[in-house]
Amino acid sequence: MSQPREALDLLSDCANCFGLCCVALPFARSADFAVDKDAGKPCANLRTDFSCGIHANLRERGFSGCTVFDCFGAGQKVSQVTFDGRDWRQAPGTARQMFDVFPVMRQLHELLWYLNEALGLPAARSIRGDLRRAYDDVDGRTRGSAEELAALNVPAIRAEVNELLLRTSELVRARVPGKxxxxxxxxxxxxxxxxxxxxxxxxxxxxxxxxxxxxxxxxxxxxxxxxxxxxxxxxxxxxxxxxxxxxxxxxxxxxxxxxxxxxxxxxxxx
CATH class of the missing domain: 2.160.20.80 (E3 ubiquitin-protein ligase SopA)
Structure with a gap:
């Protein structure tokens, strides 16, 4: 099944990302990660072209956590839109801000994923207008400057969107017979x-x-x-x-x- 354009924008595109999940986020030695890594420190497996040196063998090498993570397209949005294609290696002055913005963008894109799904559900037809307005609002916020993104009250945005997602859930599940x-x-x-x-x-x-x-x-x-x-x-x-x-x-x-x-x-x- 082909996906709407909104969904395609919410799929990870590592080729157009500056390896942000491999740098910005921390991870601890565990069953999911073979080593400890601090936030803002590049993973030892990150290549100079921002690809992963062990991508084909992540699970075998003890990095199953990497195979689970999904940024919902936030990586390429920060890399190519927020920072206009300037990577943190060529412009090191952008690094700290870029790494701070990435987790914010990831949360916004996750909300867009849920809203996009809700928009396509026949059971939610009665609230489709509210869902579309919420989608457009969150999408507009993702296109703000790095300073604007860093200043967002993400928990408040999530709370507003969650009310709509709860209503969507109730409408969908109400069609299922029985308790x-x-x-x-x-x-x-x-x-x-x-x-x-x-x-x-x-x-x-x-x-x-x-x-x-x-x-x-x-x-x-x-x-x-x-x-x-x-x-x-x-x-x-x-x-x-x-x-x-x-x-x-x-x-x-x-x-x-x-x-x-x-x-x-x-x-x-x-």
Whole structure:
């Protein structure tokens, strides 16, 4: 399925980014990263052309966390729009500001991803005008100067958008017959949910780390912010699930039988 232009602008394009996720963000030695790295310090695997020297073997080399991360297109926006193609190596005076702006842009682009999805949902037709105005407002903010971006009150923006996303979720899940489960923010780490009926469930912000969701019915479920690290999604049906991101899928474990939304890609490691 082809995606609308808005969605294409929200897909990571590493070729047009200055390796910002490999520099701006910190990571700690863990199961996800082989070494410690401070924010603002280039990863040792970052090449001079901003590509990754071990991209084809990240998981084998202990950097599975890199294969999970998704900037929603924020990297190329900061690199090519906010800083007009001036990279932090050629213009070192921009580095500190560029690295500070990147996490802000990433959050704004994540909101745009959710709003773009909501705009395409037939069930949300009644609030489409509000969704479009919110999308245009956030999109306009992403095109501000570095100083304007750094000064944004991102939590306030997220709170406003979240109200619309909640209304969208309610409209979508209301179309599912029967009583829906509410596991919003629930601690379901390691839960045994094999074959569970979670159709239309509210799983917003649920902790599903290492949960067994094999063959579970997650159709039309709200998965915004759900932590799916190492969750077993083999054979699960995620058809019509809303606000699921590529990063969440990348962090989980699935197989060829897992049914995923058309806007997302089946992870290569499944």
């Amino acid at each position: 829906k489960k509410n596991h919003r923010g629930a601690d379901l780490m390691g839960a045994r949910l094999k074959g569970a009926d979670l159709r239309g469930a509210n799983l917003r912000g649920a902790y599903l780390i290492a949960a067994n969701l094999e063959n579970a019915d997650l159709r039309d479920a709200d998965l915004i912010g759900a932590d799916l690290r190492d969750a077993n999604l083999r054979g699960a049906d995620l058809t019509g699930s809303i606000f699921l991101t590529q990063a969440q899928l990348n962090a989980a474990k699935g197989d060829a039988a897992t049914k995923i939304p058309p806007a997302l890609t089946r992870p290569a490691h499944w």
